[in-house]
Amino acid sequence: MTADVPRRATDHPGNPSPFALGLLLRQAHWRAAAVMTEALRPLGIELRHFAVLIVLVDRGPTEQRGLVDATGSDKAGIMRVVDDLERKGLAVRKSVPGDRRVRAVEITPKGRDLFDAAHVAAEPLAGRLVSMLSPAEADQLTDLLTRFTAQADD
Template sequence: MNADNPRRATSRATDRPGDASPFALGLLLRQAHWRVSAVMTEALRPLGIEVRHFAVLLVLVNRGPTVQRDLVAATGSDKAGIMRVVDDLEHKGLAVRKAVPGDRRVRAVEITPRGVELFDAAHVAAEPLAERLVADLEPGEPEQLRDLLTRFAYPAGGEG
């Protein structure tokens, strides 16, 4: 380092509340994700599924029958991971693979009535745990947090 190029003073990442480093937002989001993931896991465990299974059921409920390559994109998984999840869901009777007319190599995954029942039961099981997650927030703050995170995750300009 020379006098012409002084090192700019910046905060170093600490991974503690109040961190002002350039990594602070990412570190907070990571910590929040871990906390929410633990609560979701707790809600889903008695139902015999994991968060990765719920993620696929969520896509199937919202989109209807979906080809496996689209499940990869929708869940942020990889091809092998989706294959294992769909295998698990089929084994549990929560989803089925069906041939796609016109392309015998492609299979669409469809949620079963039992899968829909379990999906709905997961919401019931998660309700008290979700309330516990935001128990330390003031009235109106859970909605504000949801709004801010939604705008952050889905920017108006479509940036990502």
């Protein structure tokens, strides 16, 4: 091969393509999402629901536009998720003092119980997710991804 031939993206380990990291992260996301979906299924919610519950537990009552920003969803998608959470009794919309048009979403006690149950259900599956790594490698992966995603937030 000559030096002017571009490095092409493949799904082979060790690929030197400039797209390799993104492809690996996407494959890792698919794998993690499949495992976490398995943990949430018996609880009757999906990852998109759990993503909103994470924000509500972390931030407390949050305006719907804040949920859009926090989850990377769009306005219509958040509306559907919040509708689902309300229907299941896991969250409620409340008026925001000073602006009747704006609604904040708040987790309910039932939602918090489900949130806690999801963590218990996910524990053994999360271990399986990193079973091919040593405990030190799993910790290192978590640290690297934490720093990588924190940099993206800056």
